[in-house]
Amino acid sequence: STRKIQSGNLILVGMMGSGKTTMGRILARHLNKVFVDSDEEIQFRTGVTIPHIFDVEGEPGFRQRETDALAALVVRNDLVLATGGGAVLAPENRAMMSENGIVIYLKANVHDLWLRTRNDRNRPLLQTGNVHAKLAELLQQRNALYQQVADIVMPTGRQSVHALMLKLVNEI
Numbered sequence: 001s002t003r004k005i006q007s008g009n010l011i012l013v014g015m016m017g018s019g020k021t022t023m024g025r026i027l028a029r030h031l032n033k034v035f036v037d038s039d040e041e042i043q044f045r046t047g048v049t050i051p052h053i054f055d056v057e058g059e060p061g062f063r064q065r066e067t068d069a070l071a072a073l074v075v076r077n078d079l080v081l082a083t084g085g086g087a088v089l090a091p092e093n094r095a096m097m098s099e100n101g102i103v104i105y106l107k108a109n110v111h112d113l114w115l116r117t118r119n120d121r122n123r124p125l126l127q128t129g130n131v132h133a134k135l136a137e138l139l140q141q142r143n144a145l146y147q148q149v150a151d152i153v154m155p156t157g158r159q160s161v162h163a164l165m166l167k168l169v170n171e172i
């Protein structure tokens with residue numbers, strides 16, 4: 001798969017707070033690839049924040065923009081791409097991802113996800129109710145989809161991001 005890695009995308013999937021953006025950045029630097037975060041791309045294209053899009057267009061509006069952004073990004077074919085946690089929900093997105101790169105699932109437990117997202121103001125899905133319960137519910141709904149689309153499942157745990165990144169590079 002060394003051939004695939006040099007020419008294709010590396011696509012990170014997983015829950016909010018699983019470390020896709022952090023991992024993506026150092027992975028891209030290590031492999032000398034360009035890093036793009038799909039949420040950043042959506043904000044760049046629209047000129048407004050993700051919470052603002054959810055406010056105005058609801059989750060369906062955001063999901064459409066997400067699909068459009070992913071479609072535009074995967075064709076670049078040389079990226080490390082961090083996707084939003086819900087990007088795997090649409091079958092169309094899952095097909096796009098598996099056809100255009102090596103998909104990596106950063107698999108974190110609910111407690112770790114909660115530690116990294118509990119004070120977050122920029123994730124609309126975590127602004128109402130109990131964050132821990134919401135994360136557990138989303139993970140329950142999505143875990144099978146992450147597993148299904150992933151070429152590589154990478155459990156995140158006690159190790160540093162850097163150690164995890166080197167482990168990941170070995171598996172690609």
Ligand code: S3P
Nearest residue numbers: 015016017039084085086123124
């Ligand atoms: C979402 C995750 C967010 C962002 C949006 C919805 C989700 O991305 O796309 O708030 O449905 O899990 P991150 O996973 O980068 O936080």
